Amino acid sequence: MPGIGLFEAIYSARSLRHFRPDPVPAALIEQVLDAAIRASSGGNTQHWTFIVVRDPAMRARLGAIYRKASDHQAAVYAAQPKPQHLTDEQYRQFLANSGFLWDHMADAPVILVPCLTRRPRPVKETLPESVQARYAEHLDNVARVSGSSIYPAIQNVILACRGLGLGTVITTNHMLYEPEVKEALGIPAEVSTFALMPIGYPTRKYGPLTRRPVAEVTFADRWGQAWRPAGSP
Known part of the structure; x- marks a missing residue:
């Protein structure tokens, strides 16, 4: 299937x-x-790995772990208020679609597992004193930004799937039971998983997507200062 334009992919790549x-x-x-490995990664380390799970027995095993973790996520959704920009029907549909995957993860012909190898931490004593003084903050920041080296690749997966007529969605519920996922797949201790991505030919339609307008989610120069759309007075 010939690829589609970049912006068509961006504007129509629904979570399927x-x-x-x-x-x-x-x-x-x-x-x-x-397409995934064309993404950027911190320090150009490219320390990602992708596990393509097609074996039905392994998909079933992952699906069972995902189902168990999703029971916890269901409780979280139930306790959270509905996002204000969603109508009651839109939120009901979102929950129904999410719930379907909780029960049918193993039915996808492919489950992609994007992983990232943790980089060695610098030895504190080898750093300048000014950096040593903030070493704990440095480690906290490393943990906080680690996903920046894998989630761009995951977004490339989403867009590439759309361009090739495939569907996918990023889901992370399994992380509640990540040790079981790692044991099932034989993933080393120094490697973390960042998503489960079911991939297949979708039975539902692509976009268009409905999103809050840019002006509602953008400030100009500082927090609280309204962004003026192009062409506005």
Whole structure:
């Protein structure tokens, strides 16, 4: 299938959770992964790894862990207020779609598991005194920004899937039971998982997407100062 334009992909790549059982050709999976590794990573380390899970037994095992973790997430959703920009029906539909995947993760013909290897921490004593004085803050910041080296690649996966006529969604519920996921897949201790991404030919339509307007989520120069859309007085 010929690729589509970049902005068409951005504006129509919905989170898709319903898939046909048809297998996805290995060539397409490789094309998606080749798009993923074009993303940037901190220090250009490229310390990512991607596990492509197609074996039905392993998909079932991951699906069971994901189902267990999703029970916890369901309780979180129930306790949280509805986002203000969603109508009651839109929120009900969101919960229904999420709940479907909780029960059917294993039905996707492919489950992609993006991983990142933790980089060694610098030895405190080898750093300048000014840096040593803020060493704890440095380590906290490293943990906070670690996803910046894998989530750009994950977004490339989403867009590549859209361009190739595939569907996917990023979901992270499994992290509540990540040790079980790592044991199932034989992932080393120094490697962390950052998502489960079911991939397949979707049974539901792509976008268009509905989002809050740019003017509602953007400030100019400082917090609270309204962004004026192009062409406004």
